[in-house]
Amino acid sequence: MQKLENRARICLLLAAVLFLGLVVFTWRLVVHGAEWATFYGNTQIYTNGMINRGTVYDRNDVMLMQCTPNGVVYPDSSVLRMSTVHAVGDPKGNMSTGAINMWKGGLIGYNLLNGTYDTTKDGKKITLNIDSKANVAAYEALGSHNGTVGVFNYKTGEILTMVCKPSFDPLGTLPSDPDSSIYFNPFLQGLMTPGSTFKLVTSAAAIEYDPDIDSFSFTCDGVNHYGNAKFACTGVHGTSDFERALAVSCNGAFGAITREVGADNMKKEVKACGLTSSMDINGIKTAAGSFDFPSDDEVALSWAGIGQGKDQVNPAAMMAFVGSIANGGKAIQPSLIKSSNIIRKVTGGKSMGEYMSQDTADRLKSMMKNNVEVTYGTENFPGLDIYAKSGTAEVGTDKNNGWFVGFIDDPDHPYAFVIWVQGGGTGYQVGGPIANDVLNTLIQDN
Numbered sequence: 001m002q003k004l005e006n007r008a009r010i011c012l013l014l015a016a017v018l019f020l021g022l023v024v025f026t027w028r029l030v031v032h033g034a035e036w037a038t039f040y041g042n043t044q045i046y047t048n049g050m051i052n053r054g055t056v057y058d059r060n061d062v063m064l065m066q067c068t069p070n071g072v073v074y075p076d077s078s079v080l081r082m083s084t085v086h087a088v089g090d091p092k093g094n095m096s097t098g099a100i101n102m103w104k105g106g107l108i109g110y111n112l113l114n115g116t117y118d119t120t121k122d123g124k125k126i127t128l129n130i131d132s133k134a135n136v137a138a139y140e141a142l143g144s145h146n147g148t149v150g151v152f153n154y155k156t157g158e159i160l161t162m163v164c165k166p167s168f169d170p171l172g173t174l175p176s177d178p179d180s181s182i183y184f185n186p187f188l189q190g191l192m193t194p195g196s197t198f199k200l201v202t203s204a205a206a207i208e209y210d211p212d213i214d215s216f217s218f219t220c221d222g223v224n225h226y227g228n229a230k231f232a233c234t235g236v237h238g239t240s241d242f243e244r245a246l247a248v249s250c251n252g253a254f255g256a257i258t259r260e261v262g263a264d265n266m267k268k269e270v271k272a273c274g275l276t277s278s279m280d281i282n283g284i285k286t287a288a289g290s291f292d293f294p295s296d297d298e299v300a301l302s303w304a305g306i307g308q309g310k311d312q313v314n315p316a317a318m319m320a321f322v323g324s325i326a327n328g329g330k331a332i333q334p335s336l337i338k339s340s341n342i343i344r345k346v347t348g349g350k351s352m353g354e355y356m357s358q359d360t361a362d363r364l365k366s367m368m369k370n371n372v373e374v375t376y377g378t379e380n381f382p383g384l385d386i387y388a389k390s391g392t393a394e395v396g397t398d399k400n401n402g403w404f405v406g407f408i409d410d411p412d413h414p415y416a417f418v419i420w421v422q423g424g425g426t427g428y429q430v431g432g433p434i435a436n437d438v439l440n441t442l443i444q445d446n
Contacts, residue, residue: 224252258305404431
């Protein structure tokens with residue numbers, strides 16, 4: 001009898017182990033099934049190392065890439081191919097953030113029941129939010145410079161423009177090193193010194209935490225001293241209040257404002273504005289920014305408040321932040337996918353919370369408008385009700401990196417933008433014309 005009981009226990013144990021194994025396998029199949037089915041040894045879905053089914057379109061149904069058993073079909077325009085490759089991806093899957101890599105399981109027709117079996121042999125389709133004409137405009141406007149341009153609808157979250165340089169023609173010879181920097185997407189994956197664009201964050205903190213900010217006054221003589229530190233400005237700004245200090249982008253004034261706000265409040269503000277978090281853009285995780293606001297070093301704190309020091313920001317996160325200013329303080333989740341017959345639920349357009357109060361957003365909006373009127377010139381943006389802030393990031397090289405961020409107040413075209421130009425120098429001079437070209441293209445095409 002005892003032997004029978006022991007055998008029964010062993011059988012039950014084996015059954016439990018088998019059941020657990022089935023549970024684990026099923027879970028792994030659900031989670032990793034698409035990855036297993038799309039490994040490069042599967043000759044059913046790869047021809048000469050390239051996916052042989054699936055099509056990617058832009059928001060206006062322009063075909064950006066079609067994978068077939070006879071090879072990959074691209075648009076005729078090389079500029080169009082190069083301006084959209086970071087959104088579309090390369091057919092060999094080297095670009096981790098490209099559509100063909102992120103959603104290749106769906107593109108080839110994979111599902112849990114049928115695996116990679118597809119009776120049509122054509123695969124599925126993805127329509128991106130990207131506007132290919134605007135991408136071409138951004139690519140051409142960057143000229144010989146490397147950098148990134150991003151534009152999204154701050155009401156719906158649709159990413160309309162995402163251009164990265166350096167780029168390459170997917171019809172040409174692909175870089176052999178899969179880790180080549182040319183496959184890197186600085187808009188989604190990059191971290192950069194924000195320069196004076198960060199003064200928008202410091203301004204938000206001042207409005208939120210400094211009850212005396214409206215009585216602020218600072219006299220700048222071009223080289224402002226604090227202790228043994230020098231805060232060099234682009235000119236002799238004279239006496240400025242809070243609003244004028246932002247318009248002329250006075251480093252000395254904003255160093256003083258940062259010290260008044262304090263390290264703890266600055267830490268709270270960058271977190272509240274989403275700049276230390278990673279965003280989820282249709283399954284793509286953006287780089288999370290990092291900042292250091294030392295409470296025991298007022299000189300380093302001052303540098304951090306003007307977007308220098310150890311400040312590192314992601315361009316997509318900066319775009320979402322300026323979009324929240326335009327949207328009354330409410331941040332909207334960006335999205336690359338417009339529609340798809342492979343993804344049941346397209347994410348994007350959801351609220352990411354309140355980055356700031358309505359009053360703070362309205363005040364910043366007014367100050368950004370003043371920037372354009374006083375510094376950049378409304379005549380340089382004909383027909384655009386534009387609000388902006390430029391930045392020049394000092395990164396220890398001969399040429400500084402240029403930033404230009406902002407939005408337009410247009411109910412039919414609620415667009416926020418971020419422009420980063422490597423070695424571009426003064427942010428407005430290089431970024432202003434790019435913003436003008438891209439925004440006008442988007443308005444005409446949508």
